Amino acid sequence: MAEKNIGSVKLDRILTEDKIEALDKTLQLLSKLNELGILDTVTDILEPEVIERAASLIINPSTLRIVDRIDQLTGTLGKIDYDTLEKRINLLNEALKSIPEKPKRIGLLGLLGELRDPDVQRGMGVLIELLKAIGKAAEKQQK
Amino acid sequence: MEKVVIIGGGGGGAILANLLPEREFEIVVVDREEYHIFQPGYLWIAFKGWRKEIFMKPIRSLLKPHVKFVHGEATSVDLNERKVLMKDGKELSYDYIVIATGAHLNYDVIDGNRKILDEFGDFYSTVENAEKLWNAVWRTSKGNFVIGVADPIYKCPPGPHKAAFLSSELFSRRGLKDKVKVVLALPFPHSYPSKTIADIIEPELEKRGIEIRTFFTVDSIDTENKKIVSLEGEELEYSVATVIPPHEGPQYEIKPEVKDDNNFVKIDKYTSQIEGFDDAYAIGDCTNAPTSKSGVTAHLQAEVVAERLQGYDARYSGRTNCPLITDGKGIFIISDYDHPPVPVRLSAFKRLLEDLFLTTYWGAIRYPELWQPVFHAYFNATEPGKLVELGW
Numbered sequence: 001m002a003e004k005n006i007g008s009v010k011l012d013r014i015l016t017e018d019k020i021e022a023l024d025k026t027l028q029l030l031s032k033l034n035e036l037g038i039l040d041t042v043t044d045i046l047e048p049e050v051i052e053r054a055a056s057l058i059i060n061p062s063t064l065r066i067v068d069r070i071d072q073l074t075g076t077l078g079k080i081d082y083d084t085l086e087k088r089i090n091l092l093n094e095a096l097k098s099i100p101e102k103p104k105r106i107g108l109l110g111l112l113g114e115l116r117d118p119d120v121q122r123g124m125g126v127l128i129e130l131l132k133a134i135g136k137a138a139e140k141q142q143k
Numbered sequence: 144m145e146k147v148v149i150i151g152g153g154g155g156g157a158i159l160a161n162l163l164p165e166r167e168f169e170i171v172v173v174d175r176e177e178y179h180i181f182q183p184g185y186l187w188i189a190f191k192g193w194r195k196e197i198f199m200k201p202i203r204s205l206l207k208p209h210v211k212f213v214h215g216e217a218t219s220v221d222l223n224e225r226k227v228l229m230k231d232g233k234e235l236s237y238d239y240i241v242i243a244t245g246a247h248l249n250y251d252v253i254d255g256n257r258k259i260l261d262e263f264g265d266f267y268s269t270v271e272n273a274e275k276l277w278n279a280v281w282r283t284s285k286g287n288f289v290i291g292v293a294d295p296i297y298k299c300p301p302g303p304h305k306a307a308f309l310s311s312e313l314f315s316r317r318g319l320k321d322k323v324k325v326v327l328a329l330p331f332p333h334s335y336p337s338k339t340i341a342d343i344i345e346p347e348l349e350k351r352g353i354e355i356r357t358f359f360t361v362d363s364i365d366t367e368n369k370k371i372v373s374l375e376g377e378e379l380e381y382s383v384a385t386v387i388p389p390h391e392g393p394q395y396e397i398k399p400e401v402k403d404d405n406n407f408v409k410i411d412k413y414t415s416q417i418e419g420f421d422d423a424y425a426i427g428d429c430t431n432a433p434t435s436k437s438g439v440t441a442h443l444q445a446e447v448v449a450e451r452l453q454g455y456d457a458r459y460s461g462r463t464n465c466p467l468i469t470d471g472k473g474i475f476i477i478s479d480y481d482h483p484p485v486p487v488r489l490s491a492f493k494r495l496l497e498d499l500f501l502t503t504y505w506g507a508i509r510y511p512e513l514w515q516p517v518f519h520a521y522f523n524a525t526e527p528g529k530l531v532e533l534g535w
Binding site for chain 2: 048049051052055056058059060061063064065067068069070071
């Protein structure tokens, strides 16, 4: 009997108005989580094997390397011109697809021959613009 | 139920005790100390002035309720009779024994080592000595602060380097950057035994004006003239000095003779079994395992022994993961028996991981089931064989 009294005296001291409100709200939250079945689900998920699998998905050499450079990464990703990237993504996809597994060797004569192909000519048009832009940017970088 | 006696409730013993299933084993942990100390904390106490209470917890509170804790000192272990003799005369019999009593630091080998320990404290022995060092370092306003290493075998290989970085930062913050010089005196040809790591940290040491003396094996300390003398014949003056002493294995008797010349317990480096016995193991700093003496080693060996006691063929890969921190950044020294340290980039993220480790340490010992999956994923992802040339 005496122990119960000591306990309830301690509780009285701890449970101030604001703490009762906080406790009430926490219990409301728990009640909602319980209704939605989330409490059961979380309890079920918290199995060592599940945690290990999830952990190994999140923690691997690639993610660790990325996270290690997160400040660099966000800085670099932030500088990408996304409007242009969005417009040109199809062209990029096609360009990557076109790279053959075993490329042919084409010398000067072969090149001149390929230049008769209208597709190649159009490609040359793109390449020249690319070279001009890279050349200009390289000069800018040198300064 | 088989009885497992674990001598030592430190980084290896406590985790092992909590990993063994309650239904299968009667588990007894013996330790002559009441408290488990998070040893890397000595650095924080000595160079950041943190309170020692942060790094100490009663061993009893770290062990699961079903694990028995005996606060007492073992004086003799008989591996044939399967008995541990205690100082108070009691005897503990066992079905399995695990020796996890750590390394003994011998301050009486090098002349003057004990004197400077008494005068300045250190960051390798006790929380009280770490507090003493904080005071000694704080009182220093000129001259050299020398961190020396007496023998290549010592626990936490990057310990002296961390001390150099942290003390340098402290002197900087006190405005004494140009008045006090931090000197790192090491018995190695480079600033770190591994050249890969030395190449990464040397620019950082130089940047901060920390002097590196290589090929410096401490031979004696002349406390009257405040000089440290090396075997190679060089002298180093100091205002404050700390020398990490030679380490040895358990000082108590183990029958039959299973210790090497430095008293380290001879084990199979993969299984942690004591040579010649299938019911006796040793883990952590007390063994002769050819890898760094560190908390990670003790932890991983504890996991291996826990598995083996339950009948699984688990093996320790020799994996290390020693953190080397500067003030804002850190690296991990990642190696194992088959791979030397891989190149690791100094980063703020790794420094954060070190702080996170500090805060979750106690929970990781008490609740290994929660933390094991996370640690497994991390150790798996950072296997030196996987990181290879790209490093991290």
